[in-house]
Amino acid sequence: MVLGVAKILVVEDDSSLRTVIRLVLEQADYQVAEAPNGRAALDQLADESPDLILVDSKMPLLTGVELIERLRAQPKYAKTPVVLLTGLPGSVPADAAADAIVAKPFEKDDLLDVIRGLLGARA
Numbered sequence: 629m630v631l632g633v634a635k636i637l638v639v640e641d642d643s644s645l646r647t648v649i650r651l652v653l654e655q656a657d658y659q660v661a662e663a664p665n666g667r668a669a670l671d672q673l674a675d676e677s678p679d680l681i682l683v684d685s686k687m688p689l690l691t692g693v694e695l696i697e698r699l700r701a702q703p704k705y706a707k708t709p710v711v712l713l714t715g716l717p718g719s720v721p722a723d724a725a726a727d728a729i730v731a732k733p734f735e736k737d738d739l740l741d742v743i744r745g746l747l748g749a750r751a
Contacts, residue, residue, distance in 0.1 A: 633657065633659050634658050634659065634679040634680060635658070635659040635676070635677075635678045635680075636653055636658050636678055636680045636682060636743070637669060637673070637678040637680075637682070638650060638653070638661070638662050638663070639663045639664075639668075639669040639683045639687070640662075640664070640682070640687075640713070641684060641686075641687040641688060642684070643664070649682065650662060652736045652739065653743075661678060665687050665688060665689045666683075666687055666689055666690025666692070666695035667689045667690050669681075669683075670690075670698065673699075673705065677704070678708065679709075679747060680709045680710070680711065680746060680747055681699070681705075681709070681710045682710075682713060683696060683710060683713065683726070685713060685720060686715070686716075692712050692714070692726075693724050696712065696724065696725050709727045709728075710725070711727065711729070711742055711746065712724060712726035712730070713730050713734075714729060714731060715731070717729060717731045728742045728745075730742055
């Protein structure tokens with residue numbers, strides 16, 4: 629974290645939802661980076677080190693679960709907290725390596741509570 633401001637990478641293929649999440653996070657004083665899919669996120673992560681990553685479960689090119697598997701295989705991101713966003717919580721594999729799963733649609737306060745909990749546990 630830079631000067632106490634956590635940086636969050638939002639990986640979501642729905643641009644409208646990505647914008648809403650960015651606004652919610654910015655209002656809560658987080659620094660936000662965005663990626664429209666898993667492959668773009670991996671490219672971005674070559675240059676950035678977020679404190680937490682929000683990942684949509686269903687995306688083209690690379691699903692959220694596949695992205696998390698790739699992140700966990702990299703020592704740099706093996707311990708970075710990851711929140712998986714899903715419209716179908718029952719469809720998430722039991723062995724998904726996310727630190728938390730948030731069902732869509734979600735209340736902004738519920739999402740922020742999960743994020744604060746994960747970032748607080750890491751501090």
